[in-house]
Amino acid sequence: MLAIRAAKLFDGIGPGTVERPVVLVEGGRIAGVVPGGSVPADAVPVDLGETTLLPGFVDTHVHLAFDASDDVVGRLRRASDEELLERMRAAGRAALSAGVTTVRDLGDRGYLALRLREETAKDATAGPTVLASGPPLTTPRGHCWFLGGQAEGVEGIRAAVRERAAHGVDVVKVMVTGGDLTPGSDPCHVQYGHAELLAAVREAHRHGLPVTAHAHSAAGIADAVSAGFDMVEHCFFVTGIAGDGDADDPGVDYDRRILDDMVRLGVVASLTLGSLPGGPPPPPRIARRIPGLVAGLAAMREAGVGVVCGSDSGIFPVKAHGSHPYSVAAMVETGFTPLEALRAATSAAARACGVACRKGCIAPGFDADLVAVAGNPLADITAVHAVTAVFREGVRIPLD
Incomplete structure (x- = not known):
């Protein structure tokens, strides 16, 4: 049995910290939490000094197959499956070193994330626990079509969902709108009709699978909520590019009626905020949206929409794995408050991903997925950058 000692502990739920905790770990699971x-x-003592112990982060939105380069799409298309899988292994290790002990991969090629899922299930040091969607469903030449998930029509959608269920995916992802990563794709354009979206939801639920929507625009989010999606990725309510650059037209419109529907139906927003510092400034069309985005997030918080935290890592250099x-x-x-942000990255994220029975909380019976940070992130959230120790299922991970 291990006895992991730290200065403070946040259990993933809150509202505060436990002082001078000892977390007992046996057989990869938490056997007890003893204050004092x-x-x-x-027990074998492990003293982590003046740190705060947190549940291992659950990143709700990653793309392990994307390498965060300046040519993400080109490099993916040129890579063999084995080359791509090796990059995914490295991406997983980078995430684990940053304290992410569970990732939900929302778009790979050839179901490679399922192969990685098997590898990390056998070896805790190989990477985080992987939850995977396989190739996301998209229209012909639609957003991320190059991942191989093109499907159209009600019967085509149903068949695509059945294929994913047969492969054993953890979640079905549908590109409801276009996206910035794909040339010729428009984040404000809705790719599927209501009948197709409804078919995706019903078929996924028939197989016991949750279904999440990539949706940037207000119209796409409304369509996803109306069709019964369990979660919306990004969920930024963009409405288009302000044609004349007028600051009064930021291109964001958070519709309170849609937010209220999300609350009523329990639809969770998987926010993909944040990026590495020091990168280039956002292009003007994005910068114009930022004030509306911040105001919209306040409206979402006020409405009580459930939110979780994803990185969207891999898609751009400022979204590197481990960020x-x-x-x-x-x-x-x-x-958001530090408490809300930490919950969104731990217990709420685990619940949204369907693993709340064993992830996202420091409590007896849960997997011993732990991250120690220098400082107290409930007082200063930037402490999450100072990761000093990571445990996955009770195994301490060597940090670079």
């Missing part, structure tokens, strides 16, 4: 720093005589702590901090920068 007393180590049982038969998830910047997504957690960005939630605070845009108006």
Whole structure:
């Protein structure tokens, strides 16, 4: 049995911290949490000093197959499956070193994330626990069509969902709108009709699978909520590019009626905020949206929409694998409290991903997925950048 000792502990739920905790770990699971720093005589002590222990982060939105280069799409298309899988292994290790012990991969090629899921299930040091969607459903030449998930029509959608269920995916992802990553794709354009979206939801639920929507625009989010999606990725309510650059037209419109529907139906928003510092400034069309985005997130918070934290890592250089702590901090920068941000990255994220029975909380019976940070992130969220120790299922991960 291990007895892991730290200065403070946030259990993933809150509202505060436990002082001088000792977390007892046996067989990869948490056997007990004892405040006050007393180590049982038969335990092996691990003293982490003046740190705060947190549940391992659950990143709700990653793309392990994307390498965060300046040519993400080209490099993916040129890579063999084995080359791509090796990059995904490295991406997973980078995420784990940053304290992310569970990732939900929302778009790979050839179901490679399922192969990685098997590898990391056997070896805790190989990477985080992987939840995977396989190739996302998209229209012919639609957003991320190059991942191989093109499907159209009600019967085509149903067949695509059945294929994913047969492969054993953890979630079905549908590209409801276009996206910036794909040349010729428009984030404000809705790709599927209501009948197709409804078919995706019903077929996924028939197989016991949750279904999540990539949706940037207000119209796409409304369509996804109306069709019964369980979650919406990004969920930024963009309405288009302001044609004349007028600051009064930021291109964001958070519709309170849709937010109220999300609350009523329990639809969760998977926010993909944050990026590495030092990158280039956002292009003008994005910069114009930022004030509306921040105001909209405040409206979402006020309405009581459930939110979780994803990094969207891999898609751009400023979204490198291992950058998830910047997504957690960005939630605070845009108006959430540190407690809300930490819950969104731990217990709420685990619940949204269907693993709340074993992830996202430091409590007896849960997987011993732990991250130690220098400082107290409930007082200063930037402490999440100072990761000093990571445990996955009780195994301490070597940090670079």
